[in-house]
Amino acid sequence: MKETSKYPSWFGSLLLDENNELEDTVLHIKDIQFLAETLKDYIFTKPKMNFTGRNLSEEAIKCGFVNSKEEYYSLLHQVSVKTVKLQLAEMEQSDLKIIQAINALDDIDKSANELSERLAEWYGIHFPEIELFGDELAYFISKHGVRKNIGANDNYFNLAESSMGISFNDEDEDIITEYSFNILSLYATRRKIELYIHEQMDIVAPNLSNIAGYLLGARMISIAGSLEKLAKMPSSTIQVIGANKALFKHLRSKATSPKHGIIFNHPTIKGSSWRHRGKISRSLASTVSIAARVDFYSSETILNDDLAQQLEAKIKSIKKL
Amino acid sequence: MKLSPVSQGVYKIQNGTSALVTYNSVKGKNVYGEKLIEFHGDEYREWNPKRSKVAAMLMKKFKIPLVKSSKVLYLGASTGTTVSHISDIVTEGIVYSVEFSPRPMRELIKLCEMRSNIIPLLADASNPSSYSAIVENVDIIIQDIAQPNQAEIALLNSDKYLKPGGYLVLSIKARSIDTVENPKKIYKSEMNKLLNSSSCCFELVKKSELAPYHKDHLAIVAKAES
Numbered sequence: 001m002k003e004t005s006k007y008p009s010w011f012g013s014l015l016l017d018e019n020n021e022l023e024d025t026v027l028h029i030k031d032i033q034f035l036a037e038t039l040k041d042y043i044f045t046k047p048k049m050n051f052t053g054r055n056l057s058e059e060a061i062k063c064g065f066v067n068s069k070e071e072y073y074s075l076l077h078q079v080s081v082k083t084v085k086l087q088l089a090e091m092e093q094s095d096l097k098i099i100q101a102i103n104a105l106d107d108i109d110k111s112a113n114e115l116s117e118r119l120a121e122w123y124g125i126h127f128p129e130i131e132l133f134g135d136e137l138a139y140f141i142s143k144h145g146v147r148k149n150i151g152a153n154d155n156y157f158n159l160a161e162s163s164m165g166i167s168f169n170d171e172d173e174d175i176i177t178e179y180s181f182n183i184l185s186l187y188a189t190r191r192k193i194e195l196y197i198h199e200q201m202d203i204v205a206p207n208l209s210n211i212a213g214y215l216l217g218a219r220m221i222s223i224a225g226s227l228e229k230l231a232k233m234p235s236s237t238i239q240v241i242g243a244n245k246a247l248f249k250h251l252r253s254k255a256t257s258p259k260h261g262i263i264f265n266h267p268t269i270k271g272s273s274w275r276h277r278g279k280i281s282r283s284l285a286s287t288v289s290i291a292a293r294v295d296f297y298s299s300e301t302i303l304n305d306d307l308a309q310q311l312e313a314k315i316k317s318i319k320k321l
Numbered sequence: 322m323k324l325s326p327v328s329q330g331v332y333k334i335q336n337g338t339s340a341l342v343t344y345n346s347v348k349g350k351n352v353y354g355e356k357l358i359e360f361h362g363d364e365y366r367e368w369n370p371k372r373s374k375v376a377a378m379l380m381k382k383f384k385i386p387l388v389k390s391s392k393v394l395y396l397g398a399s400t401g402t403t404v405s406h407i408s409d410i411v412t413e414g415i416v417y418s419v420e421f422s423p424r425p426m427r428e429l430i431k432l433c434e435m436r437s438n439i440i441p442l443l444a445d446a447s448n449p450s451s452y453s454a455i456v457e458n459v460d461i462i463i464q465d466i467a468q469p470n471q472a473e474i475a476l477l478n479s480d481k482y483l484k485p486g487g488y489l490v491l492s493i494k495a496r497s498i499d500t501v502e503n504p505k506k507i508y509k510s511e512m513n514k515l516l517n518s519s520s521c522c523f524e525l526v527k528k529s530e531l532a533p534y535h536k537d538h539l540a541i542v543a544k545a546e547s
Binding site: 007008009010040042043046047048049050051052053054055056057073074076077080081083084085087088091248251252 | 322390423426427430433434437438439440441442443444448450451452454455456457458459460481500501547
């Protein structure tokens with residue numbers, strides 16, 4: 001009895017005899033969209049098979065799928081580009097959106113701070129006695145503008161009356177209120193992004209945000225690269241992500257190992273005494289890794305309260321030591 | 322200005338300073354912000370050895386066996402910096418470019434749409450059967466992936482796709498295999514894995530570190546037994 005095997009290629013199935021010689025072919029129809037979709041579905045199954053590579057371009061001509069090498073490569077080029085585009089469009093991307101959002105949040109923090117500092121300096125020429133910063137100052141300026149607009153029943157009325165600052169004319173006032181409006185809108189966007197991350201984290205990683213908090217959880221996903229990568233990390237890595245410098249110093253020389261990376265921002269670690277921090281961050285990291293795995297691998301992501309309770313009990317017992 | 326060939330399709334342009342260039346097959350377009358140089362009506366693209374390991378290898382006097390009709394399997398194509406130059410060289414051949422990460426693939430796909438001899442593959446190089454439906458047997462495998470198991474990946478792919486007598490070109494990034502270990506030790510163990518494997522027989526052609534262009538990288542060219 002003859003033994004035949006099947007070799008799936010992008011233009012059809014090749015039937016091979018026992019010596020791996022081409023015996024017969026089952027060709028697909030020559031349509032780019034169809035070929036690309038078939039190929040994408042095939043790659044999606046992550047095929048694992050034993051085979052030896054073949055001279056596909058010659059075989060495609062031999063079996064009459066194409067007439068020339070030029071035609072083969074130009075068709076293959078179109079099909080493969082299409083396939084990759086289909087693959088890219090179908091990627092699971094919900095954690096990518098969270099990563100972009102959390103990075104945008106950090107960017108806004110940085111620039112809003114810088115802009116607010118400039119605003120304080122600028123308005124300080126006119127009204128140095130005012131002791132407001134950030135969004136409060138921006139709000140104050142956008143509401144009142146220059147000193148003389150501050151009403152008699154405002155807290156700052158007396159200070160404004162006796163201010164040593166130089167006076168601003170209408171043009172000065174226009175430009176500085178415009179600037180402070182921009183800062184205000186930046187702070188408003190920041191609040192919206194934070195809300196958005198909260199909502200998305202509840203959908204994508206409810207357990208992780210329950211344990212770590214949604215902002216810290218999002219930061220962890222961002223540093224790991226994706227929820228999948230975070231779920232695959234050992235908890236010892238999760239414990240020190242964000243402490244790269246200290247970790248490599250430890251690995252290369254005789255420095256002590258870092259106790260905590262970004263996980264330090266969790267209130268239970270930040271709020272406890274330094275003697276307990278190492279132990280707490282270890283148990284927190286292990287709980288985080290379990291939570292990330294539940295979120296990534298379970299078919300339905302439902303909130304599991306047991307994890308949080310176990311962690312709480314563990315932290316209590318650590319603090320008794 | 323003086324133009325002298327380095328290897329097929331790759332030239333050195335001397336104009337005060339010397340630069341490695343390839344003939345630009347898509348006239349007027351640069352890929353990653355590199356300089357375009359006009360010479361006797363032809364256009365060349367500068368190939369920066371600090372950005373591309375293959376260019377660094379050419380600067381280090383490696384003979385890279387790329388010819389016009391070469392079929393190339395490029396593992397770890399990234400955004401296509403090096404792949405674009407390879408595509409300049411193999412004008413009558415084909416470059417199968419494997420990249421696993423979606424982000425650089427978005428850039429690579431733009432490049433592929435301009436150059437018809439690059440075939441993009443969004444797949445994992447450690448599982449060669451995931452692209453067996455497309456990739457045929459090739460003359461040369463170029464590998465530039467920073468993975469701890471990069472020697473195994475090279476062997477797996479050579480076993481499947483490299484023609485007898487074909488070449489394997491790869492660079493070992495010591496820092497991605499072990500951040501702490503002495504690079505020399507890593508090179509030795511990786512070379513051992515490559516040259517003494519049971520699946521493929523390789524003969525070492527040349528090896529050299531890529532300093533000063535790339536730190537802690539060892540480049541290797543090996544020939545498969547014919």
